[in-house]
Amino acid sequence: MPLKTIYIARHGFRLNWQTTIWKSPTGFPRDPPLAGYGEEQANELAAYIAGLPEAERPTAIYSSQYYRCLQTAKPVAAALQLPLFVEPGIQEWYSPVKAGTGLHPRPVTVEELVPYFEAIDPSWSPTFLVTRKGESVPELYRRGEEFMKTFIARVEAEGIHERVFLCSHAATVISLAQALLGDETIGRTLRVGCCTLSIFDRNPNSTSTELVGGNVWTARGQLAAGDFLQNGIQRDWGMVDIEVKDGVVVEDDGVPGTEGEVDIISGPQPWNPRPRSASRM
DSSP: OOOOEEEEEEOOOBGGGTOSOOOOTTOOTTOOOBOHHHHHHHHHHHHHHHTSOGGGSOSEEEEOSSHHHHHHHHHHHHHHTOOEEEOGGGOOOOOOBOTTSOOOOOOOOHHHHTTTOTTBOTTOOOSEEOOTTOOOHHHHHHHHHHHHHHHHHHHHHHTOOSEEEEEEOHHHHHHHHHHHHTOTTHHHHOEEOTTOEEEEEEOTTOOOOOSSSTTSEEEOSSTTBOTTSTTOOOSOEEGGGSOEETTEEOOBOOOTTOTTOOOOOOEEOOOOOOOGGGGOO
16 A cells, blocks of 8 residues: 655754753753643644544654653644654754764653553664764754655555655655755755644655655655644754865764763664554544
8 A cells, every 4th residue: 555645744842941940850951841732732743633634644753752742742642542653763863963972862762652652652663773973964854764664565465554754854854855855945945843744645646766856755745744733834854954174964962971882873763564453542
């Protein structure tokens, strides 16, 4: 069964944008939860998705393992009465770590997240794992393309879903949009606000055998749209906002104490189709 529609949203307004006094519920560094306003945005997003004609609503929901993304996806899952699948391939983007400063944070595992989000279905294994060494901008775009190809092939091999919803982060949303549309100008021009939504439909007239790029996918309406949000688009972000030196993104510090840790085996991961009964609550 071919995948026909992909909905991609960014998480809602983060608590650390309102206050410096916060902590991650899971103890995961650099993972602020949503502010109350962000939760309101997530509810507005859920209402919009649930208000679509039944034949257009997603039937599977995938989220970055970051707490704010799962918080954003949770109302959507509740409105559609669907489980949440955790997908590390659409996690936050970090620039490359400075030499000798260790690695970026170890992502929270599905098992660690289940106590906080009972809607999580742990039967979904990672499609793609992201290196803890960080990524250059070209590597981020390559991740978007590699993940999207692998993910689409996996969903289609299962033959269950024609429409899926992904909740991710601004930079990752940009990389996924660029991969699907095969348009390099997206990386330079697209700005993604909190809880904005991009909708991609498979082009029924495409004769390409590729899974992404070219004329395989088309954008339905505006990318990163927020017309369903009461207060419109907030905290929009684009790749032009990154800090660059000599034409290269500035490196970031790793987490102290991780200098001796071994990085994960990143990239597309092996997977087996899940039983059909695992696809719904």
